[in-house]
Amino acid sequence: MNEIFGAIDAAVQSAENNPILNISIFGAFVAVTLFIVIRASRNNKTAADYYAAGRSFTGPQNGFAISGDYLSAASFLGICGAIAINGYDGFLYSIGFLVAWLVALLLVAELMRNTGKFTMADVLSFRLKQAPVRMAAAITTLAVCFFYLLAQMAGAGGLVSLLLGINDTIGQSVVVAVVGVLMILYVLIGGMKGTTWVQIVKAFLLIGGALGMTIWVLALHGFSLNTLLEAAVAASPAGEDILGPGLQYGANPWDFISLALALVLGTAGLPHVLMRFYTVPTAKEARRSVVWAIWLIGLFYLLTLVLGYGAGALVGAETIAAAPGGVNSAAPLLALELGGPILLGFISAVAFATILAVVAGLTITAAASFAHDIYANVVKKGKVEPDSEVKVARRTVVVIGVLSILGGIGVQGQNVAFLVALAFAVAASANLPTILYSLFWRRFNTRGAVWSMYGGLAAAIILIFLSPVFWGTETSVFKETGTAIWPLNNPGIVSIPLGFFLGWLGTVTSSKKEDPRLAAEMDVRSLTGFGAEKATNH
Amino acid sequence: MTAPHNETAPPGVIDYVAVEDSPQFRNLKRTQRSFVFPLAVAFLLWYFVYVLLSSFAGEFMSQRLWGDITVGLVFGLGQFVTTFAITMTYVWYANRKLDPQAQAIREQLEKQEAGA
Numbered sequence: 001m002n003e004i005f006g007a008i009d010a011a012v013q014s015a016e017n018n019p020i021l022n023i024s025i026f027g028a029f030v031a032v033t034l035f036i037v038i039r040a041s042r043n044n045k046t047a048a049d050y051y052a053a054g055r056s057f058t059g060p061q062n063g064f065a066i067s068g069d070y071l072s073a074a075s076f077l078g079i080c081g082a083i084a085i086n087g088y089d090g091f092l093y094s095i096g097f098l099v100a101w102l103v104a105l106l107l108v109a110e111l112m113r114n115t116g117k118f119t120m121a122d123v124l125s126f127r128l129k130q131a132p133v134r135m136a137a138a139i140t141t142l143a144v145c146f147f148y149l150l151a152q153m154a155g156a157g158g159l160v161s162l163l164l165g166i167n168d169t170i171g172q173s174v175v176v177a178v179v180g181v182l183m184i185l186y187v188l189i190g191g192m193k194g195t196t197w198v199q200i201v202k203a204f205l206l207i208g209g210a211l212g213m214t215i216w217v218l219a220l221h222g223f224s225l226n227t228l229l230e231a232a233v234a235a236s237p238a239g240e241d242i243l244g245p246g247l248q249y250g251a252n253p254w255d256f257i258s259l260a261l262a263l264v265l266g267t268a269g270l271p272h273v274l275m276r277f278y279t280v281p282t283a284k285e286a287r288r289s290v291v292w293a294i295w296l297i298g299l300f301y302l303l304t305l306v307l308g309y310g311a312g313a314l315v316g317a318e319t320i321a322a323a324p325g326g327v328n329s330a331a332p333l334l335a336l337e338l339g340g341p342i343l344l345g346f347i348s349a350v351a352f353a354t355i356l357a358v359v360a361g362l363t364i365t366a367a368a369s370f371a372h373d374i375y376a377n378v379v380k381k382g383k384v385e386p387d388s389e390v391k392v393a394r395r396t397v398v399v400i401g402v403l404s405i406l407g408g409i410g411v412q413g414q415n416v417a418f419l420v421a422l423a424f425a426v427a428a429s430a431n432l433p434t435i436l437y438s439l440f441w442r443r444f445n446t447r448g449a450v451w452s453m454y455g456g457l458a459a460a461i462i463l464i465f466l467s468p469v470f471w472g473t474e475t476s477v478f479k480e481t482g483t484a485i486w487p488l489n490n491p492g493i494v495s496i497p498l499g500f501f502l503g504w505l506g507t508v509t510s511s512k513k514e515d516p517r518l519a520a521e522m523d524v525r526s527l528t529g530f531g532a533e534k535a536t537n538h
Numbered sequence: 539m540t541a542p543h544n545e546t547a548p549p550g551v552i553d554y555v556a557v558e559d560s561p562q563f564r565n566l567k568r569t570q571r572s573f574v575f576p577l578a579v580a581f582l583l584w585y586f587v588y589v590l591l592s593s594f595a596g597e598f599m600s601q602r603l604w605g606d607i608t609v610g611l612v613f614g615l616g617q618f619v620t621t622f623a624i625t626m627t628y629v630w631y632a633n634r635k636l637d638p639q640a641q642a643i644r645e646q647l648e649k650q651e652a653g654a
Contacts, residue, residue: 095614099581527563528566
């Protein structure tokens, strides 16, 4: 996420930047969302209110919130920049993020909504032994949230610091702290309802901003994709190579294949995405939310195709690559080129809103998992008042907020972009196998679940630690030190099959039978929606 | 406002094993799985065909079809089209074939629970 820091830096330094204007746009966003969050918090009484917004959102609202949660700054800035410089390969990357939603739509969303209550672990432990399965599911949830959160916090610090013109380490640390405190406030006051509204507002701004810029870019090219591509080819040093694959992933295609696996299978295992399915009243609304999310996310990636090639044509790949933020400065530079400092300020505010919405979603997911799974169901074995569970969740929010502030300060200046890919790899290797097995494979048992979750998690983390991300290259965490034992930057191609394999192996080597009545109950409830958690009425 | 209730219905009210074994439920399950499984396999294969072509058949993907529009770009946009098409097909199927069956069973169970 440090790239955002550089991205804005590039835009800021290349033109007359106006910090007062930027602060005003930020301030307006924070004020509006805080107002909405406070209004939304009036009805936060029960655990269902706090974790699942009383299950009162409609499908379309939740669809917007899902897109708001999913389209992170890496999508917006990263993909625009990748297309601007490497052309086709950036587009190729974006498609995995969209296609992945079909896994969620066809196999996961409705069945999860019907069987669960607040967290992923509710579903996974439904018919298996509560304590070990919940514990494992909570740990993988916390791991995914932590990796994702750290990446976002590092980016938030850099982004806001630059727009406010603060460049020293102490000043940036103060900014990270302010962002963290803001996030804690949102989640503490607003719970899931407030978080959801922040995500909806952000999705509107992000998709609206991208749509406006896309129409602008197309208008400059006679509304013809072909004319735009011609202009991009003419402006690019790579010439017509940007029209075909190879510029970004050509050196090691297996690295991309490994990444593609993690993207397409990881989305349906991201805990903060899964938790969003509980904010709607029925499985049918969960289906509608995914349908809305697919249309919005698909539209957004089509827009980034135009914006990316547009940035290549209008700003130029060389200018973008030479900018301090490298590829990620493409979108801000394009905004500056099109609409001057006002559009740049708006787009930067959108990038900030993006980070804030994503960290809020991650924080409430992690807090719910800790309070509901570890505290209420493992430590207290389910014997806990709902009020005290929410109290623990609120305290966890503060703890997570403080940890992410410290982490965000700690990783300033480090290259932490790999953390997002790692979060997807863990979701695909540790979460998805167990989700699919528990929904569709009757024999699946506790040992299979535990082996698959811990094994997938460990494999993903160990492989990334042995990879060029950490060792041997110029961009490694340990620069130019040692050699990588595992050659690929992405662990998915090994860790995902391993997660599935361990789930199978654990199951067939265990002679312990699970309760057939619970399995039947889960089967019936998941498909019919009988006994599913209802919306709360106020 | 409903109080949070237990994860499972009280034991003995509904015999889930029997419900699961009923022809009605088995039919619903078959209707769901015979649709989503083949479709899931199909879109994953189609996506990985696209990824593998992009990774190993660069020249083919870089061929121009008209103007600056390449085979790869058409394949990529094709992924968007199939994703949207699969989404809408599934919604149509679920609304017509799955929801009525699921609702019928759910209502029966709710009656059974209320009567017990």
